[in-house]
Amino acid sequence: MPIIEARNLTKRFHRPVKAPGAAGALRHLIRPTYTDFTAVDGISLSLEPGESVAYVGPNGAGKSTTVKLLTGILVPTAGEVRVCGLVPFANRIANAKNIGVVFGQRTQLMWDIPVVEAFRLLGDIYEVPDDRYKQTMAELVEVLDLEPLLPVPARQLSLGQRMRCDLAAALIHAPPVLYLDEPTIGLDVAVKARFREFITYMHERRGLTVMLTSHDLGDIEELCPRMVMIDRGQIVYDGPFAEVTRRFGYERQLHLTLSAPVPDVPAALAPVIGGRAARITDAAEQQLSLTFDGRAITSGELIRDLATALPIADIRLVEPTAESIIRKLYQGELRFDAQPAETAP
């Protein structure tokens, strides 16, 4: 049975429209106008216990809104959502006991209170029994190396230290579900690596279900075999992370070095690539770059045809990386196919 399940989950915000300046503000006061903004638009999603899912998408795509719907902070406009069998917004308090949340840009710790006191407060808030509290704390302190940080108030922690403490804070009550909202934002490489190690450890050790929103591909690649991408409130991809490259990696590049200068490369190539799914992206003196659609033509075919028209000295074939694909998806340069991933060859 899925631990997190959303069906046609929708959240529409009613937003005031204000013209700029004082006149606009005044007009809004007299005759307010509103627009409906759909932040989450019919999302269906299902996570099995122990699954890790990366939830990605450009800024403003609806990631944080989804997380807020799952934590019960926001009430959906339409659709259904269940976490651990509970409807989050109707049972916010019961749901809160089942989840841990880390917001990369906010902290659960209290600014002027030693970390150890903040942990104790959380232990009390979640009503963790003494023996279990000690056991969990001992484990978290050891794995996250928190010992030296315990007597320090949060305001004196570095960002990386604070993040380690916030992770512990989210797990004191041993929740089955952990939401991580941009957790590695601003962390250095070493701290990030350590953070990922810890999540992997908790995942394997405790069977924690993890939902991660991040822009960091390293996070996604290492932590979550499954990626869900949303754009403008809708799921545009849900499948293995590795599949993304296979599915959208059709746009390949070919870089050629010519053995002799060719006066008019485009003209020379027109009969060869005309009507083909290939185009010249860059042509210099003896350099030539082409982009082609790997689904329409193989690199072998293309190279063979090019060799008949041009004196080729060297060839370099560039496969797209996941990062470049995702960047292009964000920028709207690539479009997702209508077919789901399963039907791809």
Place this chain on the structure above:
Amino acid sequence: MSAAAPAMPVSRSRPRYLAIALAAMQQAVAYRLSTISSIIGNFFWVAILYYLWRAAFAQNADIGGFTWPEMRTYILLAYGINALVGFASASRMMYAIRTGDVVIDLIRPLNYLRTQLAMTAGAAVIEALASAAIIVLLGLAIHAVPPASALAFILFVISLLIGFVTKFLVVFTVSLLCFWTINSTGLNWAQGAVISLLSGTLVPIALLPDWLQVVANALPMRGIVATPVGIYLGQYTGWTLAGMLALQIGWLVVLWLAADRAWPRAFRAVEIQGG
């Protein structure tokens, strides 16, 4: 940090809201300078009003039913009491809403209203200690009158506690408006001014214009200052006294129910600011 710092966190579980209040108290201690200086700032008004009223009483022995010793006791207590749930507590609630940090409170298995009350109460313990110390010192200096009787003092303390929760509820409900207004400073000043006037802090209610007296006597704000201080001074007896306490308790219940219904609606109506 000292080497004696506990190696492993020791836990002895405490009731949830008590734990929150204690943490808020610790936080207020960490900010003791700002907590105490805002309390002291309040007493500057006492000095100003003291000289103002002294001049007025030079010509009259009785103003609005107050003698001069009663009046100086009134202003001292009024400002000392109104220092509780001060600007800082209101700012904290408004700031959390404005910046979206309120989500941190909402992901926890807690009732938001009770959490805020616990935090405000924790901070108020420190405010009250500072305020009480100043009241005693200044009270001795200006020869303030002692409570009318032992019973009056006990009822004063009870009334004071009800008044504290009343003020918290008023401030809490006003802070919810921050979901709509992005600016909180104006809201905070406005609620401070309205409470100061209608609670009888600035001027005893008996000295307000007739129509405003009617309004002030019906509203919950008088329970914050005018009622407890009036009880202290022995201005109310018998059924009047019982009526005053009943009004305070009645408003407390109404405000509590209203606040507890208001916050989930405020959340529902408006999106939470930022990420």
